[in-house]
């Protein structure tokens with residue numbers, strides 16, 4: 054079981070390391086967002102009473118952009134099962150004497166690892182752009198909690214991607230997923246603006262969005278509870294539950310398909 | 311012991327019945343061939359046996375495990391070379407094999423030894439560390455075969471393994487497959503379009519047409535069952551009166567019209583030719599050439615399906631088209 058998971062994981066890693074263009078293009082967008090949006094809107098909202106004290110906008114959205122990187126990378130990794138199917142390789146895996154659960158876990162952990170690496174690169178870029186580690190946990194513990202949240206976000210959304218891929222037949226469905234699920238999820242997550250100031254109806258949508266808790270958790274662990282919206286434990290609890298749910302769902306749907 | 315026991319196995323796609331109530335026993339250690347024209351249902355049958363396609367009705371046991379209820383056990387007992395592409399393009403040849411070896415728990419030293427042997431056999435040794443993306447069609451095919459032969463399963467399925475390969479390579483592969491069958495006692499179920507392949511390799515063959523098995527036996531008894539030589543008169547006539555006339559000739563046992571030839575089956579064929587030509591002329595039919603040969607599997611095939619197996623050049627082209635179509639199909 055463990056060795057099967059490792060085998061599938063290893064393949065994901067080899068493919069990841071080899072796909073230089075994918076690595077670069079999936080980092081380009083968040084970098085542009087962070088640098089351009091951060092600077093452009095940053096000038097507009099300087100000294101805004103809604104942003105937490107002495108924080109510029111780049112600092113504020115950095116956890117959101119890290120979350121975005123992880124979200125996109127992981128959803129894509131999950132959905133890439135469709136490619137495996139299209140190119141026939143999935144059959145090689147499906148006739149092998151490995152349990153369906155190992156396949157899902159290997160794939161999910163592989164995708165999570167790549168998403169975390171991408172997230173970590175964004176994190177380092179953020180630091181280079183002046184984002185400060187200012188949570189009350191200090192650098193060491195703060196970093197560990199940050200990584201834990203990256204892991205949970207990654208695993209949740211790779212699993213969601215696998216679940217979706219088990220249901221949709223071809224790449225055509227992919228655009229739909231991007232427009233109707235991934236983008237709204239990102240914009241509603243409070244990655245780009247504080248939740249406090251939203252009207253109630255929008256706040257409600259934000260609370261339903263699982264990514265909200267992931268990004269809030271990153272904020273809490275990088276910048277401290279005074280910047281975060283929810284207590285860190287709430288973020289952690291909700292996200293863990295969501296993660297467990299998507300993981301079980303993906304295992305179930307993959308087995309059935 | 312029966313290695314593969316197929317009972318009333320049926321697969322329907324909407325209205326089309328791809329596999330129609332097939333019953334078949336394959337003995338352990340047997341090298342069994344499945345012959346049939348395009349769309350006969352060979353791949354569908356194999357897909358069900360290796361658990362990636364659910365039967366509509368009926369079932370089968372592979373190495374005593376039920377393909378519906380004991381899929382995990384079936385998967386532990388089998389290996390397969392798929393008809394259509396199933397490699398990871400972004401891995402190297404070696405990595406594809408290693409992936410396979412790990413999934414099938416081939417011990418490391420055995421793995422390295424076999425990998426070396428197979429890569430040499432398939433003439434891929436110098437390309438082992440190139441990405442599969444950069445391989446030619448034939449190289450991919452050879453790599454798929456190498457991968458299928460890497461772990462030694464109880465039952466091995468080979469779906470048109472040597473399709474599109476050059477004669478010399480096919481020869482090497484046949485010898486290796488035969489050796490594996492004899493030395494390791496691996497039961498094999500092979501589909502092919504090449505009559506010479508079936509003839510050379512298979513202990514028994516089944517001819518399958520429209521999802522049904524229409525003939526079963528060992529190659530030589532099937533050929534003998536035709537009851538004589540085959541005389542082929544090149545003519546596109548389909549005249550029923552002519553058929554009757556030809557059947558009246560002494561020693562003629564069957565007359566078939568296929569595409570561009572009239573085919574007579576007759577014992578003492580050479581003595582029949584002059585008389586046959588007379589009859590043909592009497593009916594005002596022109597014959598461009600005449601040939602006589604001892605029966606081949608091709609003739610057996612024509613007898614049971616009324617069709618020729620497509621000739622090889624045309625076949626390869628058609629096959630390529632099908633393979634592209636195939637990719638979308640096998641998932642469910």
Ligand SMILES: Nc1ncnc2c1ncn2[C@@H]1O[C@H](COP(=O)(O)OP(=O)(O)OP(=O)(O)O)[C@@H](O)[C@H]1O
Nearest residue numbers: 323328347348349350351352353354355632639640
């Ligand atoms: N997923 C599918 N959906 C619908 N029809 C299918 C599907 N798979 C196969 N068929 C049909 O079932 C029939 C049998 O196909 P199959 O691939 O088993 O033939 P085959 O004997 O392997 O042919 P070939 O020699 O060309 O490989 C064909 O008519 C094919 O169109």
Ligand SMILES: [Mg+2]
Nearest residue numbers: 352353354393
């Ligand atoms: Mg086929």
